[in-house]
Amino acid sequence: MTSAEIRQSFLDFFQEKQHTIVPSASLLPQSPGLLFTNAGMNQFVPYFLGEQAAPYSPPRAADTQKCIRAGGKHNDLEDVGYDTYHHTLFEMLGNWSFGDYFKTEAINWAWELLVDRWGFPPKRLYATVYSPSEGDPSHFDQEAYDLWKAKFESVGLDPAIHIVNGNVKDNFWMMGDTGPCGPCSELHVDMTPEGDTQGKLVNADSDLCIEIWNLVFIQYNAEADGTFRDLPAKHVDTGMGFERVVSIIQNTKGFTDFSQKPTNYNADTFQPLFRKLEELSGKKYVDIYPNDSRSTGVPPVNPSASTEDDANKPSSTPSAQLEEAIAFRVIADHIRTLSLSIADGILPGNNGRNYVLRRILRRAVKYGRNLGFSGERTFLADLVDTLSEQLGGVFPELKAKTSTVKETLQREEDSFNKTLDRGLALFEQVASGVDVSSTQKAFPPEDAFKLSDTFGFPIDLTALLCRERGLTLDEKAVEALFEKARKLSQENQQTTVVAALDIKSEAVTNFVGFNSDECEATILELHPTEDKLLVITDQTPFFAEMGGQQGDEGEMLHEGSDAEYLVSGTQQIGSARGHLVPPQAQLEVGDKVTLRVFAERRRPIEAHHTATHLLHWALHEVVSPDATQQGSLVTPDRLRFDFTSAALSPDQLTAIEEKVNAAIAEAQPVSWKEVPHADIKGREDIMQFFGDKYGELVRVVQIGGEPQALNGYSMELCGGTHSRNTSELGQFIIKKEEAIASGVRRIEAAVGKAAEAYLDEQIEELKKEITLAQEKLNTANEALKNLEQDPIAEVKAPAEESLSSLRDTLAATKAAAVEAEKSLKKAQTANAAREADAFLAGLAENGQLSGNIVHAVEGPANLLQELMNGLKKLHFTHAAFLIVDDGNKLHLGSLCGKDGHDAGFGAGNLIKDLAPLVGGKGGGKPDMARGAAPQRDKKEELVQAAKEKLA
Numbered sequence: 028m029t030s031a032e033i034r035q036s037f038l039d040f041f042q043e044k045q046h047t048i049v050p051s052a053s054l055l056p057q058s059p060g061l062l063f064t065n066a067g068m069n070q071f072v073p074y075f076l077g078e079q080a081a082p083y084s085p086p087r088a089a090d091t092q093k094c095i096r097a098g099g100k101h102n103d104l105e106d107v108g109y110d111t112y113h114h115t116l117f118e119m120l121g122n123w124s125f126g127d128y129f130k131t132e133a134i135n136w137a138w139e140l141l142v143d144r145w146g147f148p149p150k151r152l153y154a155t156v157y158s159p160s161e162g163d164p165s166h167f168d169q170e171a172y173d174l175w176k177a178k179f180e181s182v183g184l185d186p187a188i189h190i191v192n193g194n195v196k197d198n199f200w201m202m203g204d205t206g207p208c209g210p211c212s213e214l215h216v217d218m219t220p221e222g223d224t225q226g227k228l229v230n231a232d233s234d235l236c237i238e239i240w241n242l243v244f245i246q247y248n249a250e251a252d253g254t255f256r257d258l259p260a261k262h263v264d265t266g267m268g269f270e271r272v273v274s275i276i277q278n279t280k281g282f283t284d285f286s287q288k289p290t291n292y293n294a295d296t297f298q299p300l301f302r303k304l305e306e307l308s309g310k311k312y313v314d315i316y317p318n319d320s321r322s323t324g325v326p327p328v329n330p331s332a333s334t335e336d337d338a339n340k341p342s343s344t345p346s347a348q349l350e351e352a353i354a355f356r357v358i359a360d361h362i363r364t365l366s367l368s369i370a371d372g373i374l375p376g377n378n379g380r381n382y383v384l385r386r387i388l389r390r391a392v393k394y395g396r397n398l399g400f401s402g403e404r405t406f407l408a409d410l411v412d413t414l415s416e417q418l419g420g421v422f423p424e425l426k427a428k429t430s431t432v433k434e435t436l437q438r439e440e441d442s443f444n445k446t447l448d449r450g451l452a453l454f455e456q457v458a459s460g461v462d463v464s465s466t467q468k469a470f471p472p473e474d475a476f477k478l479s480d481t482f483g484f485p486i487d488l489t490a491l492l493c494r495e496r497g498l499t500l501d502e503k504a505v506e507a508l509f510e511k512a513r514k515l516s517q518e519n520q521q522t523t524v525v526a527a528l529d530i531k532s533e534a535v536t537n538f539v540g541f542n543s544d545e546c547e548a549t550i551l552e553l554h555p556t557e558d559k560l561l562v563i564t565d566q567t568p569f570f571a572e573m574g575g576q577q578g579d580e581g582e583m584l585h586e587g588s589d590a591e592y593l594v595s596g597t598q599q600i601g602s603a604r605g606h607l608v609p610p611q612a613q614l615e616v617g618d619k620v621t622l623r624v625f626a627e628r629r630r631p632i633e634a635h636h637t638a639t640h641l642l643h644w645a646l647h648e649v650v651s652p653d654a655t656q657q658g659s660l661v662t663p664d665r666l667r668f669d670f671t672s673a674a675l676s677p678d679q680l681t682a683i684e685e686k687v688n689a690a691i692a693e694a695q696p697v698s699w700k701e702v703p704h705a706d707i708k709g710r711e712d713i714m715q716f717f718g719d720k721y722g723e724l725v726r727v728v729q730i731g732g733e734p735q736a737l738n739g740y741s742m743e744l745c746g747g748t749h750s751r752n753t754s755e756l757g758q759f760i761i762k763k764e765e766a767i768a769s770g771v772r773r774i775e776a777a778v779g780k781a782a783e784a785y786l787d788e789q790i791e792e793l794k795k796e797i798t799l800a801q802e803k804l805n806t807a808n809e810a811l812k813n814l815e816q817d818p819i820a821e822v823k824a825p826a827e828e829s830l831s832s833l834r835d836t837l838a839a840t841k842a843a844a845v846e847a848e849k850s851l852k853k854a855q856t857a858n859a860a861r862e863a864d865a866f867l868a869g870l871a872e873n874g875q876l877s878g879n880i881v882h883a884v885e886g887p888a889n890l891l892q893e894l895m896n897g898l899k900k901l902h903f904t905h906a907a908f909l910i911v912d913d914g915n916k917l918h919l920g921s922l923c924g925k926d927g928h929d930a931g932f933g934a935g936n937l938i939k940d941l942a943p944l945v946g947g948k949g950g951g952k953p954d955m956a957r958g959a960a961p962q963r964d965k966k967e968e969l970v971q972a973a974k975e976k977l978a
Contacts, residue, residue: 041089126260157210158192450484
């Protein structure tokens, strides 16, 4: 039988036993305590706990569940490739009873499937039953023993040999310290040549006696006082290792030949991936294992080889063959884990399960070097189609997300190859100097630390390379060096001397713009810049860009000459606020001016800012209070809000829109109040994401409730300007919702005239589509009119049916086109953000956000802005100079935070000084600036100059 036939046979068997066949749950677990879904029972926990009733009639189910064990309590990562049966990802076949059948049916059906239907030799089967030692819970499982005893006796076998007692470690399952639990019975298969070990290898960690099925009988509740009481409803929870069963059936020629040890990798679950790897690498897989006397050294027959000699020809020396065999197995295992995880929305990243996935990917890339894949050639994405052909039918999400999986693997592998090339060379340089004649053969911890801290080479890969070279690595000593570096960094930050900004000012500007669009002011200072004059006044209604809200624009009226000057932007300089006016403005310190904000621009900004607060509140109401803000942008024509969450469903997005629009319709007051931060620090009803950013006094913006009473339904710390009443917002429309990073979503929305404009655009597009559809329908109607008229219904019906079918087809086509357009736009706008996120994640992981950055990368022009936005979101405080080469010209960007300013750098000056080196120009503010240049051939010279300047 093929693996697909074996899987289907299992499901068909239990469907015959009135089980509902349910799909696999996602690898992203529902339980917050799990890194990954690691057992078939995970999705059924609410039924076992009695929190929900099982929705099946009768209450029993069967499935195949994809599982990952590569972190936390269950971690098989280091064993992968070195033995025949451990994997990071595996399928668990299971049958489940929720208060329905119990031990009798579970054991009878297990025997019936294995022995009667699949043909497992009973003499090679061993069943374990729970036998507690002193102090262990519960009592000997006599019921299970008697049931197994009858089965073995029915085929003339001695139960005393084929039933093995197991202690609490092997044969008693508990969900936790308290809660549902019970004994279990495992089925093991003797795979020695003669099959006569008489149970001596059961639970002895031997790959010649493999556990294939565990039957768990949930019959007790563990109480807090250490006692166990019977559950009113008893459950069955079983898990069968799919790959192991397939291996035994296929590798023993239907249980007729056990001369060669069965291995999961010689089954058709892995062989198609090996064939593809052979095609890509030009090497042949040889089935050998470390210290294994039963390895043949002969590769499985390759049906695609031109001759038998070609199919079985070794590709290298025995030691190299072993390294290559391990690499084949590791890569084939890891591509399954990576592809199915990414298809379920778990992306490689820097924390938790995302970092585990990144480690697995890097491990696969490293082993790819053993097969000749260099840093100039990626290979992981080339395996995805083969895997999709294998598993896309049983796990359709893999087939649906194949392009996403490929793109993610390609990006991650490209990024890591650069680090790997440099790290491998440095590792070899150090390793070659280790005294191999010594007893310790220790790789210096200082060099392992330097590889990671300076060159970004992961410690776990250094440890792996050490094991392969027979070297030891004191990982505790390496961690101590990291801790020392962290403390030193903190001390350096605490003793930093504050330096002057590009523009110095001791002035203090009073902001009156919360309640006014206009005020009279006195000029305190004048600062000429490259192309503007910066005017600092004693007070202003102009808001300077901060907290995601765009700054104001307006005009300055000079009282002495009645001259009017355009204020194109504002800049915060310490406690002073400067206004950017034309450089030729005739102004003097001490002059009186009238400052007037363009109200037609500020009102929609305020409306979008207030709508952002309502959106945040609605997210907590509809999705979860854990939907935490990660960033925002407020402009006259839209709002953008980033938050942590899984993808939102269409129903959730509709519910959010409805809640926000209901609040708008209720005409709720919007008010604000300054209070001591200490007074509201502990209040959970006030969203506090900026901490002490505003000093001792903070400003609370509330919607609803009594004005300034801090009793509204939406309350946040915020320094921006807002509408005075929700009725001023107009209609709220969500334009799109998308992912921008692993676990981070983005909503873009609009209110008021911007929402109306968006709706108008959508209406015009729909009108065009309707017109096109109407033209097609008219054509169809004309064709119908030309049909020979016949009053007989039998003649008329087909015509009406044709028209109906045509309408359905057109409707479906239109819907598909709309969805395709949405998907395209989403992919285009998200792609640059994903690339930026991957790069910035690498910097954060390698500790490179703690200093100045110079980086050049090839990519689309909008990648530059995403990189700069990402650095701001990560609260980057130093100086950065970024270069994006789009193939036509160089796009230049500079960012400068507090530490960068303290060190004497300014973003605008960096662009002004460096851009001419490549024939470019640009400018901007001291904290952020942009430029462009045509001379791409001088990019490396520019990089070197920037490094020297920021050194």
